[in-house]
Amino acid sequence: MSGLSGKRVLLIVAGGIAAFKVPELIRLLRGKGCGVTCVLTEAGRQFVTPLTLQALSEAKVYGDLFSLTDESEMGHIQLSRSADLVVVAPATADILAKMAAGLAGDLASTLLLATDKPVLVAPAMNVRMWLHAATQANLALLAARGVRSIGPDEGAMACHEFGPGRMSEPPAILAAIERLLDPPQLLKGRHALVTSGPTHEPIDPVRYIANRSSGRQGHAIAAALAALGARVTLVSGPVGIADPAGVSVRKVETAEEMLAACRAALPADVAVCAAAVADWRVANASGGKIKKRPGVAAPTFELVANPDILATLAAAGPQRPRLVVGFAAETDDLLANAQAKLARKGCDWIVANDVSPASGIMGGDENAVHLVTATGVEDWPRMPKQLVAERIAARIADVLA
Ligand code: CTP
Numbered sequence: 561m562s563g564l565s566g567k568r569v570l571l572i573v574a575g576g577i578a579a580f581k582v583p584e585l586i587r588l589l590r591g592k593g594c595g596v597t598c599v600l601t602e603a604g605r606q607f608v609t610p611l612t613l614q615a616l617s618e619a620k621v622y623g624d625l626f627s628l629t630d631e632s633e634m635g636h637i638q639l640s641r642s643a644d645l646v647v648v649a650p651a652t653a654d655i656l657a658k659m660a661a662g663l664a665g666d667l668a669s670t671l672l673l674a675t676d677k678p679v680l681v682a683p684a685m686n687v688r689m690w691l692h693a694a695t696q697a698n699l700a701l702l703a704a705r706g707v708r709s710i711g712p713d714e715g716a717m718a719c720h721e722f723g724p725g726r727m728s729e730p731p732a733i734l735a736a737i738e739r740l741l742d743p744p745q746l747l748k749g750r751h752a753l754v755t756s757g758p759t760h761e762p763i764d765p766v767r768y769i770a771n772r773s774s775g776r777q778g779h780a781i782a783a784a785l786a787a788l789g790a791r792v793t794l795v796s797g798p799v800g801i802a803d804p805a806g807v808s809v810r811k812v813e814t815a816e817e818m819l820a821a822c823r824a825a826l827p828a829d830v831a832v833c834a835a836a837v838a839d840w841r842v843a844n845a846s847g848g849k850i851k852k853r854p855g856v857a858a859p860t861f862e863l864v865a866n867p868d869i870l871a872t873l874a875a876a877g878p879q880r881p882r883l884v885v886g887f888a889a890e891t892d893d894l895l896a897n898a899q900a901k902l903a904r905k906g907c908d909w910i911v912a913n914d915v916s917p918a919s920g921i922m923g924g925d926e927n928a929v930h931l932v933t934a935t936g937v938e939d940w941p942r943m944p945k946q947l948v949a950e951r952i953a954a955r956i957a958d959v960l961a
Pocket of ligand 1: 835886887
């Protein structure tokens with residue numbers, strides 16, 4: 561049985577000559593047991609008829625935002641709610657611009673603004689329109705918001721020009737949909753250990769030292785590794801986000817507890833230390849609540865160094881995971897500090913990110929990272945933490961698969 565069986569794609573068909581390839585895409589999806597609901601824009605109707613799409617998808621084709629019957633039967637929000645993935649094919653320069661600007665003047669653009677599902681676009685347009693700075697800027701903005709894209713391909717175009725702009729062929733779009741809805745289980749049989757979130761170091765039973773880490777990046781990495789079939793142990797400090805599905809979570813508070821949970825989880829094939837571990841704990845933490853008393857000076861705390869979990873895992877001898885990945889959260893001299901950390905901690909990769917307040921990264925939804933390895937530095941564009949996680953997971957699969 562295909563992994564697409566029982567899944568549902570909401571297919572938005574915009575107005576481009578490449579719409580002639582859409583019936584073939586629907587046929588391929590239906591052949592895999594995937595449900596397809598089509599939304600056809602006004603311009604799309606000039607290239608393909610609702611009847612063709614309806615016959616192939618065996619489902620009603622939507623097109624008019626203001627149809628009262630559609631609204632009562634299935635509102636525009638409901639349409640995307642029942643889908644696992646929204647695909648825009650062909651994605652014209654016009655609909656990409658609408659998506660980037662957040663316009664909602666018709667059903668297709670309203671759906672794209674309202675959806676919380678993953679979106680895949682298959683751009684198709686004249687080569688000059690594709691290369692135009694406006695289109696490229698729109699696509700970069702959409703990518704930073706997590707919109708995935710496939711193509712366009714290069715070749716002869718209907719407008720007698722040559723270059724990039726042809727919509728990818730239906731089998732390639734189908735493969736991209738499969739990668740999203742049914743990722744290959746490249747890490748099946750592998751055990752991944754991930755640390756995430758902050759640690760809390762007690763001062764007394766009601767107070768603690770902490771940091772601003774939200775755990776979003778670490779949790780997303782755990783989820784991305786699990787999506788590739790890995791057995792994942794997530795050792796998490798106190799966070800306000802949900803446990804990722806399909807992952808076993810060990811909840812800890814302090815750095816010492818985190819280290820103990822990591823040791824207990826070994827052996828692992830890969831360790832990803834994304835936690836923002838407190839470097840120090842309070843040596844003279846009080847067993848009872850510290851009270852302020854008139855005339856008594858404010859307390860002073862003696863700090864002692866916490867164990868370095870990343871360095872400990874990287875030096876675990878026969879228990880050392882094959883791949884040990886650390887993070888470097890820096891506010892200054894990002895790459896120099898990251899390279900120094902790679903050597904000092906004995907890990908294989910450092911994912912370096914700028915956490916200065918102006919970057920908005922700590923606690924935010926996006927990340928801009930640099931992958932530092934023994935062979936050099938890769939600069940990745942700013943993108944949602946989920947996409948950073950998927951990319952890190954894919955790179956780990958390259959090494960371990
Ligand atoms: N780390 C760890 N245990 C610690 C401190 C850090 O495992 N006690 C890990 C983090 O999970 C991260 C990497 O080490 O993968 C770097 O963390 P970071 O806070 O950037 O650096 P530090 O080692 O704390 O060094 P500094 O604070 O001097 O930058």
